[in-house]
Amino acid sequence: MRRSFLLTTLLFLCCCIAVWAQDRKAVTGTVKDEKGTPLPGVTVKEKGTANGGMSGADGTFKVQVAPNATLVLSYIGFINQEVPVNGQTTITVVLKEDNKNLNEVVVTAMGMKREQRKLGYAVTELKGADVAKTNSINPVSALQGKVAGLDISAAAGGPAAAPRIVLRGAKSLNGKDQPIFIVDGVIFENDESAADVNFGNVLKNLNPDDYESVTVLKGAAATALYGSRAINGAILITTKKGNARKGIGVTVSQTAQIEKVYRGAIDLQNSYGQGTDGVYANNVGGYSFGSKMDGSMVELANGMKVPYTAKPNNAKDLYQTGKYFNTNVSTEGGSDKGTFRLSYSHLDNNSVSPNNTFGRNTFAFRGSSQISKVLSADAGVTYATSKTLNPDRQGGDYTNYNIGRKWVYVFPRNYDPSIWSKPENYLGPNGGRANLSTNPGADYFYQQAYNSWTRKESLITGNFSLTAVATDWLKFIGKANFSNEQSTDERKEVATSAFFKGSDGFYSVAGINKSQYTFTGMAQITPKLGKKFEGTLNLGAETWNSGIGKQYNNSTDGGLRIPFLYDISNSINAPIVKNDPLLRKVINSVFFAASVSYNNELFLDVTGRNDWSSALTYPKGSLGHTTNSYFYPSVSTAWEFTRTLKNDLPEWISYGKLRASYAMVGGDLDPYQINTGYYTSGLFQGSSTGANLPLVNIFNSDILPNMNLKPSISKSWELGANVRFFNNRLGFDFAWYRTNITNQIINLPTPIESGVTSRYINAGSMINRGIELSINGTPIQNKNFTWDINLNGSRNKNKIVSLTPGVDQLQLNEDQGVRAIASVGGSYGDLVTDYGYTRDANGKPVITLGGSDYPYKFVRGKAVVGNIMPDFNLGLQNTFNYKNWSLGVLIQARIGGDFFSASHQYGTGRGTTANTMYGRDTEHGGITFKDGSGVTRNDGMIPDAVFQKGTTISKDGLDIVLDGLTYQQAYEKGYVSPLTPYQYYSMVGDWNIGIREASVFDASYIALREVALGYSLPTEMVQRWRLNSLRVSLVGRNLGYLFNNLPDHINPEAVRNNKTSAFSEYGAVPFVRNIGLTVQVGF
Structure with missing residues (x-):
């Protein structure tokens, strides 16, 4: 009986399939973009059903559909298109790119x-x-x-x-x-x-x-x-994920790029060489106030005789043409049951600076699987290794390596690197480094030849997600991810004394391991709320665990026993071995996100998250009252008014949306900052104060913990609008925001007598207000040619509302006597200095007697000299498409924001920079006068300044009071003589008496940031070669500045580090442009 039932059922099913098949027809087709390029991975569905498929690598598809069916084709970045079959068996569909991103x-x-x-x-x-x-x-x-x-x-x-x-x-x-x-x-x-x-x-x-x-x-x-x-x-x-396709697709790309120095970091003068008083002298270091370079033979400090000539490109000649090669190979495939993508990248870069290299290998895998009707998974893993050798260095911490500093401060303008970079000139007679008094660049060339600083890194990351669809309104999502970073630094420095021996021989190796993992669980509920309402509710929990372990920093002490043997055991003294403990931080969280829409035109989102941070947790039994739990909500709404008012608005308004939001976010700090412990120390035993002092208990950190520390809070409001006109040919996106950051966690310096260096406090209120505007336009659009424009701009204003009682100023950064601060009533990054001009009631700088070294000097005083944050940031991108050609041009601008150039400061004092040409001779504004020896000179200079009250000089046996006189008036009365360039520029730029304010400038610029020209071979030609695609691109990056407000073409972007408070350069890297060719082939 059961067998008969099964046979009957099987026969019934076969009949049903036959009837269904007779009512279906096979439709084949090809999907292309507007350029004729096949589109793989396009979803093709029969409207109103779940029946469908996906286009393959060549853009072709095949589906079984009813004769009167309508096909719906969808693809990310393109406008969905419906195509009636109308009995056709072959269809070609061209999808249009959704440039306006309205439904993106x-x-x-x-x-x-x-x-x-x-x-x-x-x-x-x-x-x-x-x-x-x-x-x-x-x-x-x-x-x-x-x-x-x-x-x-x-x-x-x-x-x-x-x-x-x-x-x-x-x-x-x-x-x-x-x-x-x-x-x-x-x-x-x-x-x-x-x-x-x-x-x-x-x-x-x-x-x-x-x-x-x-x-x-x-x-x-x-x-x-x-x-x-x-x-x-x-x-x-x-x-990227893999795309479902027929067979396996392979994409290979190769990039070759050159990096070229096209201008030094600051313009240097090429007329006057070594000396201080208009006369050549080889024993005055880097001062270039000597005689005019005329090609005559002069003797160098080492006795060598060479022509006394300018070397206009000597600051560029030490750089090389950089080379960059990047090879990428990826393969992908899959079906509606699952996809995969596997990629490998190999990158080699030799920088313009000698011995500065970077190499990287990266492997990545991403896969997805539709395990069953209700269960799907997605996973990815990346493994990378890299090696960086000798990055460029600025400033005073690594002066031997800082060639930019040497050009302005150490090398006179007649310095010839082609001579001094030879081993016989930077090495001593018995090995080691040559004497710096004879070759001031010996330390640089020596370390370039023998020293190195290398960092090797490895990174592995992974992510996994599992989605289970329980019902049509409920699904569960589980996610896990992790990363592990390891880096090892190795420094090798050979001793500089004879036979390569000495206490400055050095070797160190330091390492750090960072790891983190996150587990997230989430339920997504999409209830049916009626015809006009739609809603989604996400409920989730998360745990994040991060740690820093295996920190060590081991180094030699006192030099190396055997030169060139780089090992910790080769230390003359006992090596320094330092191992830091594991640092771990955990944040546990719960969150929700609710979305509701009305009539598909009014949208509301509400989110909330609560974190419990281990960094703000005290042990049980402590006196702390800190709050380690903090909740932050957000609410946002959007109204697509063009849907609501579609019958009332003129046709030239294509789209419009208004939006508003409010949110509050909390913040904590690094681990183990509030749980500082004690340890027993014999610090004072055996010291000069007595050998019998008892053991003492001291903090294991120099930072005083705060037992009542609370999370910092950021509250933000935002209003915005997105409006498009003329069939989406012109669009505006505007945003206004206000962010108030309060209760900030500040590491406040303390008096040294307190026994600690600083303490953590909750203090400070800071407000950011700003606007953002993006304008998109398509001036020309036809079958073969399209021109798109994107202009974006922003402005942010900051105000420091309060700090903490008794503190009205915090130092954010400092360089060469110029400080970036936050002060109550001011703005983040106000620049102040004690090396500013003192001015009279009319704003003129005040000068006084200079002492034995210089006849006069400016009277220095405290001054606010600028602010580091820009007034405006702008970007203008033009994109042109003509058939298979594309051209993109990006111009980027930064308007406002002040910048301190130590290169300009000290280059002025040394006479190396181009700005010191003024006053050198009559051609450059110099005054003709007779000096104290009766010699007629033509390099006199008159400071634009007024004498300080009480300034008195002796003239012809008389005491003359110069109170209130300008230098020009005193000169006209015969009281004073013009200053020589050496005297004048030392007043401005000398390390000791100089005025830092004179080297703070508005760093506005307009840069030609990027130009990209590309060509895709036509589909017919590519298919003839049995390829899927072939594209060639020529890209130029950082091509030059259309406008640079800084004097002497100082590089306005060469800040010394990447801190937000960074504002200065000292020996900056030069201007470098990159031009490269990329060929990408798809199989």
């Missing part, structure tokens, strides 16, 4: 994908291809000028160096105010570089060719779900 799906917090039109806060998304095409080692640099509100500046250190990133203004007084980066759920920080050396951050180990998209979340409402780690904003990076 973007990745938001916690990796959730949302339609951008439904968001109540500002989000900017860039395609991964726009980032990868620049071939920047650090992908952050590729965002420069492309996102309103995002201020990016390159940092010294070479191509791998981590740039400075400021998103909607400075947000913290403790120095940690840069946004985080989230790569497929794994969080990375844009670590601040140490002073004067920048090895870059972990992002340089990732491959931009693996990026699908980069999303910038600016405001607190956009980042609130990430909790305290995203208090300064977040940049999301989503990597």
Whole structure:
């Protein structure tokens, strides 16, 4: 009976299938873009059913559909298209690119994908291809000028160096105010570089060719779900997945690029050589106030005789042509059951600076699987290794390595590196380094030949997600991710004394291991709320655990026993061995995100998250009353008024949306900062104060803990609008925001007699107010040619509302006597100095007698000399498409923001920089006069200054009071003589008596940031060669400055490190442009 039933059932099913098949027809087709390029991975569905398929690598598809069916084709970045079959068996469909992004799906917090039109806060998304095409080692640099509100500046250190990133203004007084980066759920920080050396951050180990998209979340409402780690904003990076296709696809790209120095970091004069008083002298160091270089023979400090001639390019000749090669190979495939993508990247970069190299290997895998009807999974893993050798260095901490500093401060303008860089001139007669008095560049050339500083890094990251669909309104999502970073620094320095021996021989090896993992569980509920209401509720919990372990820093002491043997055991004295303990931090969280829409035109989002941070937790039984739990909500709303008022608005208004949001985010601090313990020390035993002093209990940190520390709080309001006109040919996106950061955790310096160096407090209130504007336009659009324009601009104003009782000023940064501060009533980054001009009632600088070294000097005083933050940031991008050709041009500008140039300061005092040409002779404004020896000179200079009250000089046996006289008036009365260039420029730029205010400038600039020309071979030709695609691109990066407000062409972006408070350069790297060719082939 049962067998008969089964046979009957089987026969019935076969009949049903036959009837269904007779009513279906096979439809084949090809999907292309407007350029004729086949589109793989396009979803093709029969409207109103779940029946469908996907286009293959060649853009072709085949589906079984009803004769009167309508096909719906959808693809990310393109406008959905419906095509009636009408009995056809072959169809060709051309999808149009959705340039206006009105229905674009973007990745938001916690990796959730949302339609951008439904968001109540500002989000900017860039395609991964726009980032990868620049071939920047650090992908952050590729965002420069492309996102309103995002201020990016390159940092010294070479191509791998981590740039400075400021998103909607400075947000913290403790120095940690840069946004985080989230790569497929794994969080990375844009670590601040140490002073004067920048090895870059972990992002340089990732491959931009693996990026699908980069999303910038600016405001607190956009980042609130990430909790305290995203208090300064977040940049999301989503990597590429494999596409379902027939067979396996392979893409290969090769980039070859050159880096060329096209201008030194500051213009130098090429007329006057070594000396101080208009006469050549070889024993005055780097002073270039000697006689005019005329080609006559002069004797150098080592006795060598050479022509006394200018070397106009000597500051550039020590650099080389940099070379950059990047090879990428990826393969992908899959079906509707699962996809995969596997990639490998190999990068080699030799910088323009000798012995500055970077190499990287990156492997990445991403896979997805539809395990069953209700269960799907996605996983990815990345492994990378890199090696950085000898990054460029600035400033005084590494003066031997800082060739830029030497050109302005150490080398006279007749210095010839082609002579002094030879081994016989930088080596001593018995090995070791030559005497610096004869070759002031010997230390630089010596260390270039023998010393090295290397960092080796490895990175592994992984992410896994599992989605279970319980019902049509409920699904569960589980996510896990981890990362592990390891880095090892190795420094090798050979001794400088004879036979390469001495106490300055040095070797050190230091390492650090960072790890983190995150587990997230989330339930997503999508209840049916009626015909006009839709809603989604996400409920989740998360735990994040991070740690720093295996920290060590071991070094030799007293020199190396055997030269060139670099091992800790080769130390003359007992080696210094330091191992730091494990640092671990845990944040446990619960969160929710609720979204409700009405009539698909009014949208409301409410989120909330509560964090419990271990960094703010005290042990049981302690006296602390800190709060380790903090909750932060957000609410945002959007109204698409063009849907509501579609019958009342004129046709030329294509689209319009208003948005508003409010959010509050909390923040904590690094681990083990509030639980400082004690240990027993014999610090004072055997000291000069007595051998029998008892053991003492001291803090194991120099920072006094605060038992009542609370989270910092950031409250943010945002209003915005997105409006488009003329059939979406012209669009505006505007945002206004106000962010109030209170209760900040500040490390406040304390008096030395307190026994600690600083203490943590909650204090300070700071407000950022700003506007952002993006304008998109398409002036020309026809069948073969399209011209798109994108203009973005932003302005942020900061105000320090309060600090803490008794403190009205905090120092943020300092360089050469100039300080960036935060003061009550002022703004973040106000620049002050004790080396400013003292001025009279009319604003003229005041001078007085100078003493034995200089006849006169400016009277120095405290002065506010500027502010480091820009007034405006602008970006203008033009994109032209003609058939298979494309051309993109990016211009980026920074208007306002002050900058201190120590190179200008000390170059002025030494007479090496171009600005010191004024007054050298009559041709350059010099005054003819007779000096005290009766010699007629033509290099007199009159300071534009007034004499200080009480200034008295002796003239012809009489005491003459110069009170209130300008120097010009005193000169005309015969009381004083003109100053020589050496005397005048020493008053301005000397290390001891100089005026730092004279080297603080408005650093406005307009840069030609990027030009990209590309060509895609036509489909017919590519198919003839049995390829899927072939594209050739020529890209130029950092091509030059259309306007630079700094004098002597100082590099306005060459800040010494990537801190938000950085404002200065000292021996900056030169101007470098990059030009490269990329060939990409798809199989």
